[in-house]
Amino acid sequence: MRDLNTQPVKTLFLGTDWESVETLRSLLEDKRFDIVGVITTVDKPVGRKQILTPSKVKEFALENGIEIFHTEKQKEKYQQALEKFKPELIVCKAFGEILPDFFINYPKYKSINIHFSLLPKYRGAVPIQKAILEGEKETGISIMVMSAGLDEGDILKTIKEPIYETDTNLTLRKRLVEISAQSIGNILEQWINGNIQPQKQDSSKATYCWQKDISKENAQIQWEVMEPEYIERLVRAMLPWPIAWCIWENKRIQILKSTLVKKESNRKAGILFTEENRLFFSTKNPTLCLEILQLKPEGKSIMTPEEYIHGRNRN
Incomplete structure (x- = not known):
């Protein structure tokens, strides 16, 4: 049994975006883990002016004096990272690169992904x-x-979280980020001290999702x-x-925001119409319409239905 409070685990963190930052922040503030470094993506051109911009993880690491390393998808650089940091544990969240086998198998306590x-x-x-999109009522986090x-x-822990009828990708993601950041330290300590038995996944039940899906x-x-x-879920x-x-x-x-309402319409699907200062699209179901609550017409700013209707009437 290892007392992580007196023997913190040398931990190497891999990540890129704001989700990764919250996990990194949690581990950095947790005295059971010694963050020896972070691996993140190189600065990338952003915006119309293509300004080289660091990842959110790099920004956070710079602010907190954490050593930064870029592997740039090169196997020899992954080897250099191991020689440099000698991690006992690797934690990965939203890193976005395929990692070499020798790298993920190096640490004493393995490499853990969220x-x-x-x-x-x-x-x-x-x-x-x-x-x-698939209308699931529940999702969660797999460590x-x-x-x-x-x-x-192999799974160390799953944490279930409901998907509410009003959840967007962003609202649900924020909850999962918060839950995982709050939970990861204790789960890792249990794993390190042998109190978790990893469970194999049933690959016959596996489904997949790709970036092209969105x-x-x-x-x-x-x-x-x-x-x-x-359509309502797509929004x-x-x-x-x-x-x-x-x-x-x-x-x-x-x-940007809509709700499905019971409303009779004899219009063909995809017709935009107004009624009592409200904005609707007809659908293929003559008893259901999509009420628009926030939209962005081409070449214009985000607006409310009232602003859109007022603009059309003025024109």
């Missing part, structure tokens, strides 16, 4: 969006020992094809990117 689904369901890049396969590692093309609303319930799943959209009067309209 994945936002109840594995083996929704292995891959976009599990939160996919769970919302697993990393392996060579995509999210195939492409701009797949964010287009197909009014005459898609069920209205799916919630595609926030904050790429944002669900459709074409109306030869221009693109992005829909």
